Structures are given as C-alpha cells and as structure tokens.
Amino acid sequence: xxxxxxxxxxxxxxxxxxxxxxxxxxxxxxxxxxxxxxxxxxxxxxxxxxxxxxxxxxxxxxxxxxxxxxxxxxxxxxxxxxxxxxxxxxxxxxxxxxxxxxxxxxxxxxxxxxxxxxxxxxxxxxxxxxxxxxxxxxxxxxxxxxxxxxxxxxxxxxxxxxxxxxxxxxxxxxxxxxxxxxxxxxxxxxxxxxxxxxxxxxxxxxxxxxxxxxxxxxxxxxxxxxxxxxxxxxxxxxxxxxxxxxxxxxxxxxxxxxxxxxxxxxxx
Amino acid sequence: xxxxxxxxxxxxxxxxxxxxxxxxxxxxxxxxxxxxxxxxxxxxxxxxxxxxxxxxxxxxxxxxxxxxxxxxxxxxxxxxxxxxxxxxxxxxxxxxxxxxxxxxxxxxxxxxxxxxxxxxxxxxxxxxxxxxxxxxxxxxxxxxxxxxxxxxxxxxx
Numbered sequence: 001x002x003x004x005x006x007x008x009x010x011x012x013x014x015x016x017x018x019x020x021x022x023x024x025x026x027x028x029x030x031x032x033x034x035x036x037x038x039x040x041x042x043x044x045x046x047x048x049x050x051x052x053x054x055x056x057x058x059x060x061x062x063x064x065x066x067x068x069x070x071x072x073x074x075x076x077x078x079x080x081x082x083x084x085x086x087x088x089x090x091x092x093x094x095x096x097x098x099x100x101x102x103x104x105x106x107x108x109x110x111x112x113x114x115x116x117x118x119x120x121x122x123x124x125x126x127x128x129x130x131x132x133x134x135x136x137x138x139x140x141x142x143x144x145x146x147x148x149x150x151x152x153x154x155x156x157x158x159x160x161x162x163x164x165x166x167x168x169x170x171x172x173x174x175x176x177x178x179x180x181x182x183x184x185x186x187x188x189x190x191x192x193x194x195x196x197x198x199x200x201x202x203x204x205x206x207x208x209x210x211x212x213x214x215x216x217x218x219x220x221x222x223x224x225x226x227x228x229x230x231x232x233x234x235x236x237x238x239x240x241x242x243x244x245x246x247x248x249x250x251x252x253x254x255x256x257x258x259x260x261x262x263x264x265x266x267x268x
Numbered sequence: 269x270x271x272x273x274x275x276x277x278x279x280x281x282x283x284x285x286x287x288x289x290x291x292x293x294x295x296x297x298x299x300x301x302x303x304x305x306x307x308x309x310x311x312x313x314x315x316x317x318x319x320x321x322x323x324x325x326x327x328x329x330x331x332x333x334x335x336x337x338x339x340x341x342x343x344x345x346x347x348x349x350x351x352x353x354x355x356x357x358x359x360x361x362x363x364x365x366x367x368x369x370x371x372x373x374x375x376x377x378x379x380x381x382x383x384x385x386x387x388x389x390x391x392x393x394x395x396x397x398x399x400x401x402x403x404x405x406x407x408x409x410x411x412x413x414x415x416x417x418x419x420x421x422x423x424x425x
Contacts, residue, residue: 173332173352176414189348191336194413196393215372216389216418229386232373236353255351256335260373 017097020200020209021122024145025097027208032100035078042080043108048088051139051168051259052245053237060233062166062263066090069134072158074123074151074167075141079105079116086116090135095119095126097145124150131160136167143167144210148199148221156225161268165227171234171257174248175212180204184246218262227264235259283309290319297326299417306357306368307378315382318424324384327419330391331355334369336414344410375420384422391415 017025048057057063067089073082076094078101085092093116096102102118109115121127123142136155143151155165170178176195177187182204199217201210213221215232222229234257241250248258280286282301295314302310314324335352336344341361355374358367370378372389379386394400394411403411410416 173335173348177348191346191348191414195332195415196391196413214391214415216391216415219386219389223387229376230380232376234353234371234373255353256348257352257371257373 016125017122018124018147018150020147021097021124024208025122027206028098029100031206032098032104035101036104039078039080039104039108042078043083043112045080045084046087048081048084050261051235052242052247053235053240053253053259055235055237060261062231062233062261063135063137063164066135070132071135071137072126072128072133072155073141074126074136074138074155075143075145076105076118077101077141078108079118080108081137081139082116083108083112083114085137086114091116093117093119093128093133095121095123095128096141097122122146123154126154126158128158130157133158134160134163136163136165138167140168140170143169144212145208146211148211148213148218149225152221152225152227156227156266159266161266163266164230165222165264165266166261168259168261170212170247171260172212172214173256174258175201177256178247186242186246186249187252222262222264226267228267229262229264231261231263233261233263235261281305282313285313285317287317289316292317292322293319294323294325296324297328299327299329302326303328303367303369304365307370307375311378311384312382315384315424320424322424324379324422324424325419327392327417329367329369330415330418331369331372331375332414333416334358336410343404344407344416346410379420379422383425385425386420386422388419388421390419390421392417392419 049055050057066085069090071085071090071092073092073094076082076096079094082092082094094105099120102120105118123146136159174187176191176193179185179192180203184205195214198212198214201212219229238254239250242248278286282305295317318324333344334355335348335350337349338345352371355369355371376386394408398408400408
C-alpha cells in the first residue's frame with residue numbers, strides 16, 4: 001500500500017460527502033475526546049474480541065488465519081481492530097471519516113510502536129484502488145454509520161475476487177426495542193418501532209445518523225453487490241452488559257441478540 | 269385422457285422422504301414440513317432430494333413472530349414474550365402440532381452446512397386492507413409493522 005497511502009499522514013483528497021456523512025463527521029469530531037480512554041483500553045488488549053459483548057474471535061473463528069492478508073477497516077475510529085489484526089500478521093489500512101479519531105489512532109500507533117496506514121475518508125467513497133484487499137472489516141464503523149448500499153458497494157470494489165467481508169452491527173431485536181430517549185436507557189421487551197422500512201435512524205441522544213437493516217434487507221444488499229452470505233453470528237456472552245453505553249442489560253442480552261456479525265464472500 | 273395437472277403424492281414425513289437423491293429441480297413448502305418438521309432433519313433432506321443448481325424455497329413463520337407469541341399462542345404481541353437464543357422446538361401446547369423454528373443465524377448456518385447458497389429472505393408484508401382467515405385483524409395489523417411470515421430462497425451448489 002506504500003505507493004497509495006502517504007506515510008505518516010492522512011491521505012487528503014477532495015471530497016463530496018453525502019449529507020449524513022457530513023453530519024456524522026461533525027458529530028464524531030465532538031465525540032472523539034470521549035473515546036480516547038476506550039482506545040487506550042482496546043489497544044492494550046492482546047486478543048481480538050468482537051463487540052461490546054467482548055466475544056473472543058478465537059471462539060468464533062470467523063476470520064481464519066489473517067497472516068499476510070491485506071485488510072481494510074472501514075470506519076476504523078481509533079483503529080484498535082486494525083491493531084489486533086496487525087498483531088496477527090495482517091497488513092491493515094484504517095479508513096475513517098473523522099480526523100480527530102485518526103489523531104487518537106495515530107497516538108496509539110506511536111505508543112504501541114505499531115504503524116499502519118490511516119486514510120481520512122468516508123467508507124462510502126474510499127480513495128483506494130479496486131481489488132486491493134483480501135478482507136474488509138467493520139465493527140460499529142461503516143457497518144452502522146454509512147449507507148449500506150454505498151459502503152457495501154465500496155467493500156465489493158476494494159476486495160479481490162474471493163475476498164471476505166465481516167462486519168458487526170447492533171442486533172435487529174435491539175433496534176426494535178431500544179427507546180429513543182436522552183439519556184440512553186437499556187432496551188426492554190416492547191416493540192417500539194416497525195421493522196418494515198427500517199434503514200436510516202436519527203436519535204434524541206446524538207447528532208449522528210446511523211443505518212440498520214432487517215435480515216432480508218441485509219441479504220438483499222449483500223447479494224446485490226456481488227457477495228455470497230456465509231454466516232450471521234448472533235453474539236451472546238452471558239453476564240456481559242453494555243457497560244457505559246447502557247443500551248442493554250446482561251439479562252436482556254442472554255435472551256435476545258444485542259449484536260450480530262455478518263460474514264460474506266465476494267463471488268470470484 | 270389424463271388431465272395435465274395430476275401429480276403423485278406420498279404419505280411421508282419431510283424428515284425422511286422415500287424418494288431418490290438428486291431427483292428434483294425444486295423443493296418447496298408453504299407453511300408445511302419446514303414448520304412441523306425438525307430443520308436439522310428437513311434441511312438435509314431438501315439438500316439430498318435436489319439436483320445441483322436446484323431451488324429450495326419455503327415459507328414459514330418468522331423467528332420474530334415466535335418470540336412475540338402470547339402464552340396461549342392465540343395472539344402475537346407487540347413485545348418479546350419469550351427468548352430467541354436456543355429457539356428450536358415448540359411443543360408447549362397440548363393437542364396442538366409440534367412446531368420448529370431457529371434463530372436467523374442458525375438457519376443460515378444450517379443451509380450452508382448442507383451445501384446451499386442463500387439467495388434471498390423475503391419478509392412478507394401484507395398490503396393495506398389485506399384479509400386472511402388464518403389471523404385476526406389485530407394480527408394482520410401487527411404483520412403490517414413486523415414480518416409475520418417469510419420466504420427463504422436457497423440454491424443447491
């Protein structure tokens with residue numbers, strides 16, 4: 001990637017952000033400071049763990065051997081997932097919309113002596129070449145903050161034939177039951193909003209815009225953009241709640257899926 | 269003359285079908301064996317009966333519906349009434365058929381395990397004013413907001 005990504009700095013290109021991406025950049029610029037502590041914590045972890053539920057990748061085996069694989073993390077935030085992958089021998093590139101988050105990522109790289117390219121761009125329009133990655137990954141990144149048709153199309157473009165896509169999102173059951181109040185309270189059992197038509201969400205609690213699809217719409221989006229669906233892993237980790245996010249209790253997450261991971265492969 | 273629409277029928281369980289391997293282009297079911305049979309036995313049977321490239325399509329109740337049934341199964345509620353994880357066999361009602369369903373991710377895992385490519389999951393939304401003799405007006409209203417039935421479409425690789 002050396003020829004493509006300038007060393008030691010963001011790759012800056014003229015941009016034409018979608019309206020929600022412009023809003024999300026602003027929202028995340030304000031949020032970034034409050035994610036420094038979790039960046040410290042996550043960079044210090046020695047093991048790849050999925051989601052708030054903290055499920056070890058070694059238990060799920062979703063990614064297989066990533067050694068020597070070219071990986072793009074779409075919506076990397078502070079890039080701790082890329083850091084974990086780098087330690088497993090992969091060659092990650094982190095892409096994020098928010099300069100302030102990448103600043104934290106850069107500070108963590110310096111602190112841990114672990115360098116990899118960081119690209120300041122929207123995952124809906126990535127300034128990287130076609131067919132240049134073996135794995136595209138997103139954990140609460142592009143997977144929830146970008147328009148699914150736009151970022152899945154970009155993932156398909158960036159991947160080599162046979163390349164893998166893995167992304168973690170909030171559970172669909174959680175999206176149906178989470179109240180829209182400020183401050184956040186854990187989801188309950190009542191269905192608070194319709195499933196049909198779910199896609200673009202705006203919330204009382206933040207200025208950002210996020211995207212969530214139902215099961216059939218994810219399958220349609222993935223297949224439309226040339227992916228074959230390989231797995232939907234619904235995370236469950238007894239005793240683990242949502243901590244500071246306060247989105248779900250451990251009891252709720254024992255019965256219903258609070259987080260789910262889609263895995264797909266670009267058709268060769 | 270034999271009418272063109274005659275077809276053979278077999279008295280058997282979808283879990284154990286007395287027909288040869290790779291003998292069909294389509295295996296389908298509409299609220300039938302894929303509801304009342306155990307998917308850990310019916311999905312492999314569908315895979316066995318299909319020729320390579322064959323289509324497997326079936327409609328059934330959604331896992332979400334199964335999580336929202338009232339205790340007596342008479343209504344679908346606007347809340348989660350029972351757990352999703354571990355969903356498999358529903359046999360709590362006396363004198364009623366046993367039903368089966370699985371979490372969405374487990375259906376996908378099972379299809380893949382038996383050599384299916386997943387082509388679509390169509391979540392059926394009744395049009396405004398739709399009527400059915402199977403469900404109450406309240407339930408049809410529920411089904412306008414949340415998927416009550418769905419169609420899986422898979423292709424035998």
